[in-house]
Amino acid sequence: MRTLGTSITRGILAMAGRKSPWGGGKDEPSGADGAGSGGGGDEPPGKSEGPRNPWLPPGGSTPPRRSANIEDLFRTKDGAKRTGGGGGGGFGGGFPRIPQRPDGKSWASIAAGALVVVWLFSSTVHMLGPKDQGIVTTFGSYSHTVGAGVSLTLPWPIQNVDVTDVTSIRRDTIPDSDVEKLMLTSDKNLVDLSYLVRWNIKDLELFKFRLDDPENTVKEVAEAAMRATVAEVPLNDVIGGAGRGKIEQNVRARMQAVLDAYKAGVLIQGVELKKTDPPAKVVTAFQNVNVAQQQAERDQSQARAWAGQVMAIAQGEATAFDKVYAQYKLAPEVTRRRLYYETMERVLRNNDKVVVEANGVTPYLPLSEIRRRPAPVEAAPAATPTGAQ
Amino acid sequence: MLRDIWDTHRVAVLAVGAALLAALSSVVVVPETEQAVVIRLGEPNRVINRFRPNTEFGETGAGLTWRIPFMERMVRIDRRILSVDMQSQEVLSTDQLRLQVDAYARYRIIDPVRMVRTAGTTERVGEQLQPIFTSVLRQELGKRTFQSLLNADRGAAMVQIRQNLDQQAREYGAQVIDVRIKRADLPEGALESTFARMQAAREQEATTIRAEGQKNAQIIRAEAEAQAAKIYAEAFNKDANFYDFYRAMKSYDATFADPENKSASTLILSPNNDYLRQFRGK
Numbered sequence: 050m051r052t053l054g055t056s057i058t059r060g061i062l063a064m065a066g067r068k069s070p071w072g073g074g075k076d077e078p079s080g081a082d083g084a085g086s087g088g089g090g091d092e093p094p095g096k097s098e099g100p101r102n103p104w105l106p107p108g109g110s111t112p113p114r115r116s117a118n119i120e121d122l123f124r125t126k127d128g129a130k131r132t133g134g135g136g137g138g139g140f141g142g143g144f145p146r147i148p149q150r151p152d153g154k155s156w157a158s159i160a161a162g163a164l165v166v167v168w169l170f171s172s173t174v175h176m177l178g179p180k181d182q183g184i185v186t187t188f189g190s191y192s193h194t195v196g197a198g199v200s201l202t203l204p205w206p207i208q209n210v211d212v213t214d215v216t217s218i219r220r221d222t223i224p225d226s227d228v229e230k231l232m233l234t235s236d237k238n239l240v241d242l243s244y245l246v247r248w249n250i251k252d253l254e255l256f257k258f259r260l261d262d263p264e265n266t267v268k269e270v271a272e273a274a275m276r277a278t279v280a281e282v283p284l285n286d287v288i289g290g291a292g293r294g295k296i297e298q299n300v301r302a303r304m305q306a307v308l309d310a311y312k313a314g315v316l317i318q319g320v321e322l323k324k325t326d327p328p329a330k331v332v333t334a335f336q337n338v339n340v341a342q343q344q345a346e347r348d349q350s351q352a353r354a355w356a357g358q359v360m361a362i363a364q365g366e367a368t369a370f371d372k373v374y375a376q377y378k379l380a381p382e383v384t385r386r387r388l389y390y391e392t393m394e395r396v397l398r399n400n401d402k403v404v405v406e407a408n409g410v411t412p413y414l415p416l417s418e419i420r421r422r423p424a425p426v427e428a429a430p431a432a433t434p435t436g437a438q
Numbered sequence: 439m440l441r442d443i444w445d446t447h448r449v450a451v452l453a454v455g456a457a458l459l460a461a462l463s464s465v466v467v468v469p470e471t472e473q474a475v476v477i478r479l480g481e482p483n484r485v486i487n488r489f490r491p492n493t494e495f496g497e498t499g500a501g502l503t504w505r506i507p508f509m510e511r512m513v514r515i516d517r518r519i520l521s522v523d524m525q526s527q528e529v530l531s532t533d534q535l536r537l538q539v540d541a542y543a544r545y546r547i548i549d550p551v552r553m554v555r556t557a558g559t560t561e562r563v564g565e566q567l568q569p570i571f572t573s574v575l576r577q578e579l580g581k582r583t584f585q586s587l588l589n590a591d592r593g594a595a596m597v598q599i600r601q602n603l604d605q606q607a608r609e610y611g612a613q614v615i616d617v618r619i620k621r622a623d624l625p626e627g628a629l630e631s632t633f634a635r636m637q638a639a640r641e642q643e644a645t646t647i648r649a650e651g652q653k654n655a656q657i658i659r660a661e662a663e664a665q666a667a668k669i670y671a672e673a674f675n676k677d678a679n680f681y682d683f684y685r686a687m688k689s690y691d692a693t694f695a696d697p698e699n700k701s702a703s704t705l706i707l708s709p710n711n712d713y714l715r716q717f718r719g720k
Contacts, residue, residue: 189469190501233623238636254495258470261518269521269542273618277592280622310616311519311544330633334640341644345651352655356662363666367673370684377680385683392687393713395695401704404714 172205175212182253183212194253211257215250218318221268223275231328232276238284241326246271246304247318255314263313267304271320274303287325288335297322463507470500473517475550478510482551489517489548515550516560519615522567528625529576535584536628540620543571543603549611556610563610567603574602575617587622 177183177197185192187208195202195210202208222245224230231239248267250256260266278299279287286292300320308315327335377384444451466486468474474486487499505512524541531537547553547563557563578599579587586592596617604614624632674681694703709718 186470188502189467190498191470191495193496231623231629232621237632238639239624239629239632258495259518261516261520266519266521266544269620270618272620273542276619276621280592307616307618327636328633331636331640334637334644337644338640338647341647341651345647345654348651348655349658352658356658356665359662359666360669363669367669370673370681371676373684374676374680377677381680385680388684388687390713392690392695396690397705397713399695399697399700399702401701403704403706404709405706 169204173201173203175200175202175210177212178214180214180216181212182215183210184253184257185210191254191258213250213253213257215253218247218249219264221246221248221271222323223268223271229329232279234279234284234287235281236283239328240279240284240287241324241328242275242279242287242322243324244271244275244300245321245323247321248315249318250314251316252314255312257314259312259314263315266311266313267308267315267317270304270307271300274300274307275320278303284327288327293322293325460507464504466503466505466512468500468503468514470495470498471516471518472500472514473547473550474503475513475515475554476505476510477513477554478506482554483510485550487517488550489546513550513554513559515547515553517547519544519546520560520564521545522564522571524568524571524575527572527576529579529587531580531582531584531587533583536625537579537584537587538621538623538625539575539579540622541571541575542618542620543567543600543614544616545607545612545614547611548613549608551611552609553611563612566610567607567612570606571603571617574599574606578602592619592622 175183175195176199177195179197181197183195183200185195185202185208187203192208200210202210222243224243229241230243232242234240246267256263275296278296281299282292282296287296297320301317304317304320308317326332466474468487470487473488476483476486486503490498522543522545524539524543527539527541529537529539545563545567547560553560553563557566578595582595587595596619600614600617603617607614674685694705696702707714
């Protein structure tokens, strides 16, 4: 491994050296390398009194200088170009120049070294979050699984780490849009159903290596299990709450069994029915049943209310009779007369009355006036509750 | 410096380069998810990382292996469980009912050499299996009644289908692990009649519920009336004579003595009336 690494490093270095846009490459005469220290290589020969050279000791015997201006900067470059001295020819001309290192070597080796360090660091040190696990493979062959935290592996071409979130619970809603999904129930009816499957990875190696497309497999298995289960339950149990828990349980058990048989490395956390509706086309008929149920309920409660009333009246009247009868028993004749007179008093007080001596008088009855109001004289039937009071 | 090396060891550098190239082309990486058949001059020579059940990952043949450059060729084959889907087929059951069936099969290549000989690539296996799958499924489901296709009895059919399909898949070096019906639905035409039936059933249910409600209400009323009659009878039966008098008094009260409707009746009394007995002064 080490040899491979170093050879690669060397290769990178060599390439960098060859193609370096910053000059200092192999094409330049050796003098160009050295010129960086003095800065003379960049200056055309005839312009020695140009901008002050920071590397020369100040206060020399050089003639009066002016401070550098932009024109000078360009002039130096143009001059360099004209003479064809440094700057890696036309290729490097447009690039800004990086100051060369004091010892005159190119930056290429340093850049390459930094790249190697970055590459080594990024492919050997792996930080995994608390939910993650990573599969380490050596040349494609499974090596081991690393958990949360920092772990070290060999660098990239040799070992590779595939990090996956294992503990997070994934949620698949089936169907994923709002379309109607009809399923057949055991009584050959249709139900519109949608559900949610929650699962996570139980065994990362199996999950990664066993199945072609594990995510999709979970969905397909869910679908098969749900349909098989619903086909065993009558419609009313699916729609009503009665069968739901059982369906969810069954689907979950079925899915787990199938996935375990595939060695999918998946753990089904739960299956929840989100919607169990009658198909849209017959929904009114189903609502009519609800309406009918409520109507029946209302009829019955009305009957119960009436029954309660009837009973209460009966009990009241019976009790009243009992009380009066108890008194009557103590003094039958007097009580009877008293009741009679009191009643007659009320009756006659509230009505017109005519006392007629029957013998020898022809009674004149104002029939027209009588007809105006119907006045049944017969006593009401004995035990009707409405007739009481 | 490099130029110096190039100038002095030109042959050596070239040789090293060639050797490196040869080494690279002879090194092959086979990941855990693949098995590979090495074909030497057109003839399958050996299998790398062949699927064997109950082998721990890491102890399989995956990883770095070698081949002879230019002489040997690799055919990579998926080592995982693959799936073949059957898109919506209409199946006719023995009782002449149509059923729309979606199914899938899961299989794995267990004999890569045979697979390379008969199918060539992994994708081709799937393509070849699909029509076989469809025909096996139709054949097997066509032997059963509609109801049994819906119910748990389906399990037996599935086992049979799996076996038949497996038998034929072996030709391609594949092993069928599982066959499952994803959906078994009524075809479009039958949907309408099912809806109509469901609707009729619901309407019937609604009518029944209403009638049941009315029946119950009537029973409740009748029971209450009976109960009330019993209460009355128990009380009044103590003295039928007194009851007659008592009830008559109440009745007169109710009929004639309504204070809110005064002078509603005209009563013509004869002096012989019992009420006027004292009136006569006798």
